[in-house]
Amino acid sequence: MALYHNSRFSLAKLIAPSCLIALTFLLFPTIGSSETKEIISEGTYNMGDGETPSVAESRALLSAKQIALEQVGTYVESYTKVENFQLTKNEVQVLASGIMEVEILDKKRTLVGDGIHFWVKIKARVNPDKIREMANKIKFKEGTIVDDYKKIQEAYEKSRREIAELKKQLAQTKGKKKKKQVEVKIADDEGIFQANQWLDKGYKHYLANEYNKAIEAFSSAIALNPQYALAYYNRGNVYAAQDQYERAIEDYNRAIEINPKESWAYNNRGVAYSFERQYDKAFEDFNKAIKINPKHFEAYANRGNVFADKRQYDKAFEDFNKAIEINPKECLS
Known part of the structure; x- marks a missing residue:
């Protein structure tokens, strides 16, 4: 055995x-094709002495992603309820993070006092057709998957x-x-x-x-x-x-x-x-x-x-x- x-x-x-x-590999029913959900969000970060511009910009980008992820999570949660996917809230967050695609639309650096202000604008995309596939993966690969996601955050x-x-x-x-x-x-x-x-x-x-x-x-x-x-x-x-x-x-x-x-x-x-x-x-x-x-x-x-x-x-x-x-x-x- x-x-x-x-x-x-x-x-x-x-x-x-x-x-x-x-x-059961097909944990959730197949759903029809739907339009891609798009969300625009912005993130900022003020860089001070001792910091590097590349990391400061990454922090601004992370801020924009986290704001977008909140909206994506709400959208995914509603979608999975309609389709009766039976996911926990934590699993919904993992799913949303896994399928969210990000495109940087614009970014700026502005001198503010002794530091630099970073601003990033992004477009987050969610393809509903990927939700079922990702939901299956999360259910199949569960265990520590939610805990590990929490640890990263x-x-x-x-x-x-x-x-x-x-x-x-x-x-x-x-x-x-x-x-x-x-x-x-x-x-x-x-x-x-x-x-x-x-x-x-x-x-x-x-x-x-x-x-x-x-x-x-x-x-x-x-x-x-x-x-x-x-x-x-x-x-x-x-x-x-x-x-x-x-x-x-x-x-x-x-x-x-x-x-x-x-x-x-x-x-x-x-x-x-x-x-x-x-x-x-x-x-x-x-x-x-x-x-x-x-x-x-x-x-x-x-x-x-x-x-x-x-x-x-x-x-x-x-x-x-x-x-x-x-x-x-x-x-x-």
């Missing part, structure tokens, strides 16, 4: 087929708060040496912001099943922020989706080294070990995932599959039953 292969890897949950009665917000505070510090700091120290922190924050952008791009490439581009994006995020556990984790997931289990395990190792409290990294590494037939290591990882998160039903299901592979059926049924007890909706859908 094999663990789920390929598509269940990546940002998705890795769950045993014994826990799933059937997999939280990282952006954290960077926004930190750069605002650093700019205040720089304005109030006296002395060349102390100013230089703050400027170094600003440069570090810009690197983290750019890493977040690459992670965001990799995430969208993943949703589009563009695995090679996703790996390139996650690798760029790691180059900018070598301590980015989420980037290693997601790149490992993509390697696993391509059956490159040794590379996947290497990335999971690094992710766990940086953040040893992430149950999904243990679960996914355990699945990779299972495909490599390193069952003892797989058991250890599933046990760790369960210890960190006793409600991690996917880890129970995957551990049950390994028990079944080893013909320890009583233990396998115990784990499958536990997975069903924790989340009967997912396991019996």
Whole structure:
């Protein structure tokens, strides 16, 4: 009895087929062609000392995208309700982000006092015909997909708060040496912001099943922020989706080294070990995932599959039953 292969890897949950009665690929009905929805939005950013123009412009662009995404999310939510797609609000946000295409219409830089004011105008497009396809992908690749999307948005917000505070510090700091120290922190924050952008791009490439581009994006995020556990984790997931289990395990190792409290990294590494037939290591990882998160039903299901592979059926049924007890909706859908 094999663990789920390929598509269940990546940002998705890795769950045993014994826990799933059937997999329906056409989760949602086919809908007719509709007109593309277009939204115009603007974003601004005031660059101060120590910041670079390219990153400042990216922050203005991000602001415009976030404003557009709010409207796109409202549109997608209404559309999915009409079509009875049964998505959660968080899944709607992931869907909206995944299908929104952006075109820069105009941008300007204006000197304001000692800084530069950046203004960006964009057109966001949403093709309704892509909604069903993306909704299917989100349902098929769920698991950590919503949590990872939240982490990306939280990282952006954290960077926004930190750069605002650093700019205040720089304005109030006296002395060349102390100013230089703050400027170094600003440069570090810009690197983290750019890493977040690459992670965001990799995430969208993943949703589009563009695995090679996703790996390139996650690798760029790691180059900018070598301590980015989420980037290693997601790149490992993509390697696993391509059956490159040794590379996947290497990335999971690094992710766990940086953040040893992430149950999904243990679960996914355990699945990779299972495909490599390193069952003892797989058991250890599933046990760790369960210890960190006793409600991690996917880890129970995957551990049950390994028990079944080893013909320890009583233990396998115990784990499958536990997975069903924790989340009967997912396991019996």
